Amino acid sequence: MSSLRQKWVTAPLLNWIKKVLPPISDTEREAMEAGEVWWDAELLSGKPDWDKLLNMGQPELTEAEQAFIDGPVEELCKMVDDWKVSYEDHDISPDIWDFLKKNRFFGIIIPEEFGGLGFSPTAHAQIVTKISTRSTSVGVTVMVPNSLGPGELLMAHGTDEQKRHYLPRLADGRDIPCFGLTSPEAGSDAAAMVDNGVVCYETYKGEKTLGMRVNWHKRYITLGPVSTVLGLAFKLYDPDHILGDEEELGITVALVPTDTEGVTIGQRHLPAMQAFMNGPNWGKDVFIPMDWIIGGQENIGHGWHMLMSALAAGRGISLPSLSTGGAKLAARTTGAYAYVREQFGISIGKFEGVQRRLAEIAGIAYVLDSAHKTTTRALDQGRKPAVISAIMKAHATFGLRQSINDAMDIHAGKAIIDGPSNYLGNVYRAVPVAITVEGANILTRSLMIFGQGAIRCHPYLLQEMEAATNPDHEAGVKELDALLPKHFMFQLKTFVRAVFHGWTGGLFASSPKGVGDAAKYYRQMNRYSAVLTLVTEISLMSLGGELKRKEMISARLGDVLSDLYLMSCALKRFNDDGSPDKDRPLLEFAMRSGFHNIEVSLIEVFHNFPIRFIGQLMQFLTMPWGHSIRDASDRQAKACADLIMVPSETRERLTEGVFLGNPGDGIDIVEQAFELSHATADIRDKMKKGGVRALSVKSVEEALSKGLINEEEATEMKLTAEAVDKAIQVDHFDSLGGQKTTG
Incomplete structure (x- = not known):
């Protein structure tokens, strides 16, 4: 029976699979094999095990x-x-550079045995998050050496000799690292990389x-202009078969080492008015001994896998930390x-249009912080969840982009006038940088999240693809x-579960x-996990390799997987916090919006599915009632805003x-006004009732x-009025760009 099935069923099916499976390049395969699956696999199982x-x-x-x-960190x-860093000096001051080196900020992840701090991913993330709320430029400067770069690659793949030499120097700042991957011609397409090396013998020392x-030729290299050691990715050839x-x-x-003969470190790029160091570099006929390869000669050709393995973890920490801090x-x-700023005699935060934006801001902060904590916890436990890192x-x-845009809208003129008292402007400018680096979001959303997730998380698909590509047909x-x-x-x-x-x-x-x-939210999560799993099965079976080219469909299915992950984290965070009733509006808003x-996303998949009948069938099977869950209500939005x-x-x-x-900073000024306004709220009500x-x-x-008020109350209210007036003021400058006053 088995042999007959193999001859008449399995063999023809194998031939069909070979025809419909999406072609996978070597770089795609290595990216897919890097890291591991985790909660994403549960979400694509159709029945997540929530206890895990x-x-x-x-x-x-x-x-x-x-x-x-x-x-x-607090002292830093x-x-x-940040105004001086970003606008006056366009650089981090020498005393801050010295402080970072002295306190081993560049060695957060380097083990103590090599002179680093040896901190966990959670600590690493919280450090970057806090610094980023003060200065994105300083945050990026700390973030990069502890993210994708020489330090992480050395710890995972370096030889003992390389670790002993470089890690202590990286930890205390004697060496400043950068990593050269992106080239003008290839961008994010590593397969198209033109940077190359040829195996040869040379006289060296x-x-x-x-x-x-x-x-x-590399560009967009963060810390490049000040680096002393360059991590370099290139294609290696051996035409003489040495x-x-x-x-x-x-x-x-x-x-x-950047002082090697033939290496040229270019002048700075200026990324979106950020002051962190970034720039191009070139190499012209640079001789590199074999023992400079990370891990030695045996790691020739393994560079892309090494990078993807590092990125599988690092991408879940660095920019998500900056984004969480900004949110x-x-x-x-x-x-x-919004509370202290008044229009028509009432706080603008009482206007319903503003309240909806405030709710979005609060909801995003809650979800991002929840996902940030959950992801770093997984990393603490040694996991390297590649797809989840891409989601994050x-x-x-x-x-972050939505949150900062909404915040800018509410602050209005306060946020669009540059100056030391503007605490949002520089975060706003940093958003495009965060969106486009470490894998541009368009590419990540359209191709990677679902493209990798559907294959990596499926219990059998990857094995079936390997069977189909086995050179031994039998x-x-x-x-x-x-x-x-x-x-x-x-x-x-x-099928049964989803329907x-x-x-x-x-x-x-x-x-x-x-x-x-x-529990009602967990039930819906299970429902849509099953729906996504079934839609994924039908899409793969009906479109095969064509699905890879249907990026709009793939992006929407990736959005569903991403929303399920983010919402899972919000539920976990609410549970971890002891299910506090006061936080419930945040959870409700996040879940309803999600x-x-x-x-x-699913209905757009159904309506735009290339095979119209199958799209209609999927909707009939899984969402026969159309939109069954309304977006967060106005009541929920008001509760979150409050x-x-x-x-x-x-x-x-x-x-x-x-x-x-610090005292007198923009954030401190608005905080002081906020506290005084609440402390004098009853007095303010007396004034309003009396017609003032x-x-x-x-x-x-x-x-x-x-x-309407007595002398003591008048004194308190004058202090409040002065504090609020100071909080809503913006900075003035003379024609030469020097600061004039705040008003």
């Missing part, structure tokens, strides 16, 4: 990590004048030495400003034959124990880690003369 997520614990800091954040934030003659029969040896990564800063300052990079930066048939019954049962269960939950609105889906009335977005306009434990939890400024609606020193005197 809820029982993984909360991110924690050691005493040393907390002391570092409370000590050197106090030292930084008086001896005949085996190495490579390398030529390159190493063997192969001529094309693949992408290789080496460490090159928290937006929530804290915009809530405060893309959607954290997308979230062995491939046997491998596929063993997988088919399992895959069929998976499809059958997925049942789709037609019953998820009412009978399961939920974990002990989650209280949040489900609404998921339904919009949470960031009132001093509370919820506001403190939501914006934990934001540097609140404006808030100024003159109006306070008017209220006093009318007997």
Whole structure:
């Protein structure tokens, strides 16, 4: 029976699979094999095991990590004048550079045995988050050496000799690293890289030495202009067959001191008015000995896999940390400003149009912080979730963009006039940088998240693809034959689950124990996990390799997977915090908005599916009632807006880690006005009831003369009026660009 099935069913099916499977390049395969799957695989299983997520614990800091954040990180934030860094000097001052080196900020992830701090991913993330609320330029400067770069690559792949030499020097700042990957011709397409090296023998330090003659042109290299050691990616060739029969040896990564003959470090780029160092570099016939390859000669051709492995973890920390910090800063300052800024005698935060934007800002901060904590917790446990890291990079930066745009709208003129008191302008300018680096978001969203996720997270698809590409046809048939019954049962269960939950609105889906009335959200999460899994199966079967080219479809399905992950993290965070009732509006807003977005994405997939009948069938099977979950209500939006306009434990939890400024800084000024305004709210109500609606020193005197308030209250109100007036002022400059005053 088995042999007959293989001959008449499996073998023809294998031939069909070979025709419809999307072609996968070597670079795509290595990217796909880098890192690992984790909660993303549960979400694409159709039935997530919530205990795996809820029982993984909360991110924690050691005493040393907390002391570092409370000590050197806090001190660094106090030292930084972001206006001076970004607009006056266009550089980080020497004393800050010295402070960063002295306190080993460039060695956050380097083990203590090599002179680094040896901190966890959670600590690394919280450090970058806090610094980023003070200065994105300083945040990026700290972030890059601890992200994708020589330090991480050396720890994972370096030889013992390379580690002993470089890691202590990187940890204490004697060496400043950069990493050269992007070239003008190739951009994000590593397969198109033109930077190349040729295996050869050269006389090096008086001896005949085996190495490579390398030529390159790199740009957009952060820390490049000040770097002393360059991590370099290039394609290596062996035309003289010195190493063997192969001529094309693949992408290789080496460490090159920047004072090496033939290396040219270019002048600075100026990325969107940010002051972090960034620039191009070139190499002309640079001789690189073989022992400069990270990991030595045996790692020739493994460079792309090494980079993807590092990126699988690093991309989940660096830019998500910066984005989370920016979103928290937006929530804290915009809530405060909306409360103290008045129009027509009332706080602008009471206008419903503003409240909706405030709710979006609060909801984004809650979701990003939740996802940030969950992801770094997974990294603490040694995981390298490649697809989730891509989700975090893309959607954290997308979230930052929306949050800062909304914050700018609410602040209006306060945020669009440059000056030391503008605490949002520089974050706003940093958004395009975050969106386009470490894998441009358009590419990540359109191709990577779902393209990799659908294959990596599927329990059988990757194995079936390997069977289809097995050069031994009979062995491939046997491998596929063993997988088919399992895959069929998976499809059958997925079909039943998705259709049942789709037609019953998820009412009978399961939920974990002990989650209280949040169970309704878990049921819907299970429903849409099943729907996404079934839609993925049908899309792959009907479109095959064509799905790879349907980027709009792939992007929308990736959005569904991303929303499911972000919402999972919000549920975990709410559970970890003890399900506080005061935080419930944030969870409700996040979940309702998320489900609404998921339904919009799925319906757009159905309506735009290339095979119209199949699109209609998928909607009939999984979403027969159309939009069944409305977006967050006005009531929920108002509740969220109020949470960031009132001093509370919820506001403190939501914006934990934001540097609140030195006395006289823009953030400090708006915070002081916020606190005084709440402290005198009852007095202000007396004035309004008596017909004095404006808030100024003159109006306070008017209220006093009318007997609406007493002398003591008048003194308090004058202080409040002065603080609010100071908070809404913007900076003036003379024609030469020097600061004149604030007003």
